[in-house]
Amino acid sequence: MTGPGAPTAGGGLLPGSPGGGERRTRREGTHLLVRAGEYACALPLAAVRRVVRALAVHPLPGAAGELEGLAEFGGEPLPVLNLARLVNASPGANPSYPVTVVVWVGPPEARETIGFTADAALEVVHVPPESVVAGDGGFLQGEAPVGGEVVRILNLEALGRDL
Secondary structure (H helix, E strand, O other): OOOOOOEOOOOOEOOOOOOHHHHHHHHHOEEEEEEEOOEEEEEEHHHEEEEEEOOOOEOOOOOOOOEEEEEEEOOEEEEEEEHHHHOOOOOOOOOOOOEEEEEEEOOHHHOEEEEEEEOEEEEEEEOOHHHOEEOOOOOEEEEEEEOOEEEEEEOHHHHHHHO
């Protein structure tokens, strides 16, 4: 279905459709909340491709500490980064249900697919942009209160530029 009122591939409504602006704004503030060590981190939902049981990762000799190694996903090699290390989190308790979150990083015209190891996928939340206290201007977009906890809001486009 195309035309006004039709959903786009990203889940928003086409411009000019009733309610399109509100729905797109809400989607832009929608995040997947994951546990990474001692921190809860919010990943932009539009960049999340899949959440899967922790993938088997094959370490790469001499790789940086954040790079766990390569996993196979969809028949292709997938670089897997340790999210807790990226956000400088102390290790949390031994996770009961560790996951790999497969995401797109980088600007839309040059995005790459990577995986993040995380202790758990928690829930989908809406983080109003006005509630975010600015971070370092890069990968850490800022912090915001969500459900009584301070959550680290991550900018996956910035991470892609840094890779």
